[in-house]
Amino acid sequence: MSTQPLTSGQLKQYDEKGYLIIRNLVSRDAIGEIRKVILEFVDNPGELVRILDPEMLVRQGKGENLERRARYRKLQQLGRHRAVVWNNYYAHPNVLAIVQNFLGDDILVKYDSVFLKPAKTGGETxxxxxxxxxxxxxxNAANAWIAVDAAMRENGCMQFVPGSHKGGFIEHAIYEDSLHGEIPRELTKHLNTVDIELQPGDVVFWHSYMWHYSPPNRSENSRIGMGAVWSSLEDAQQSKRVKQYLWVMKGGKPLVFPPEKYLLDNSNKPALKPFRKVD
Ligand SMILES: O=C(O)CCC(=O)C(=O)O
Known part of the structure; x- marks a missing residue:
């Protein structure tokens, strides 16, 4: 397999706007297989129940009567536990052929999570x-998200601020009601945003500094997608926090499930600085 070189127009878009959408990168059949595995997993997670991350509503104790598929926002690292999800996305040759443009021929997965955003109950990111x-x-990591369901404005597709990657690193803050660290709220009141609308199998890639968000899903339609971060070997070697990376390409050769681990001992690295707390 060889790199699919990005065109000069695509490179210009990525450089200027900080993101790039590649349509139909994964076939509808492959996406259908992934969707089936995800839903079966939610219905019956077995011993991997710990990777189910509940919606905010459920965390707040307001999810008593919700059906099972409406209760969860995220499946942490499902990809590495399921061959279909791994081979059809994280290690898919079409996807890696794009990732090679960013990272070269030695590629590892740093992050693999499903974002569910269920109809009606899916909360914001x-x-x-x-x-x-x-x-x-x-x-320079390759950050991406693939649509499993169509992701539209109505069901809470991601929103980006084009060009925001040029502003560099922003120290994130944490509020009493934060889901996780976030850009300080006083900076996000008047943004020029674009909706990243995707059909199943479309993939959006973005720069690590890109400002992004997704609103609650108030529609009748589920919005499942999968986040990914691929790293170069150099970055993985310098890792401060993540202890385990997973190989998907060595010397330009794609590798399939089960992924070989790349393990780090970063126990003597300095602890992460916590997010700034805002009352
Ligand atoms: O799925 C979403 O709405 C959020 C995804 C996201 O923020 C990410 O992958 O970094």
């Missing part, structure tokens, strides 16, 4: 930069 949450030096 606050404004953040990925690097603002990781707090590492991986400015």
């Amino acid at each position: 606050p404004w953040h930069q990925d690097i603002g949450l990781w707090r590492d030096d991986h400015v």
Whole structure:
């Protein structure tokens, strides 16, 4: 397999706007297989029940009567536990052929999570930069999200601020009602945003400094997608926080499930600085 070189127009868009959408990167059949695995997992997680991350509503104790598929916002690291999800996205040759443009021929997965955002109950993801949450030096990581369901304005697609990656790192804050660290709220009141609307199999790639957000899903339609971060070997070697990376390409050769681990002992690295607390 070889790199699919990005065109000069695509590179210009990524450089100027900080993101790039590649349509139909994964086939509808492959996405259908992934969707089936995700829903089966939610229905019956077995011993991996710990990777189910509940919606805010449920965390607040307001989810008593919700059906099972309406209760969860995220499945942490499902990809690495399911061959279909891994091979059809994180290690998919079409996807890696794009990722090679950013990272070269040695590629590892740092992050693999499903974002569910169920109809009616799916909550918002606050404004953040990925690097603002990781707090590492991986400015050149390949960050991406693939649509499993159509992601539209109505069901809470992601929103980006084009060009925001040029502003560099923003120290994230945490509020009493924060889901996780976020860009300080006084900076997010008047933003020029774009809706990142995607059809199943479309993938959006973005810069680690990109400001992004997704609103609650008040529609009748589920909005499932999957987040990914791929790292170069150099970045993985310097990792401050993540202890385990997973190989998907070595020397330009794609690798399939089960992924080989790349383990780090970062126990003697300095502890992460906590987010600034705002009352
Ligand atoms: O799925 C979403 O709405 C949020 C995803 C996201 O923020 C991310 O992958 O960094």
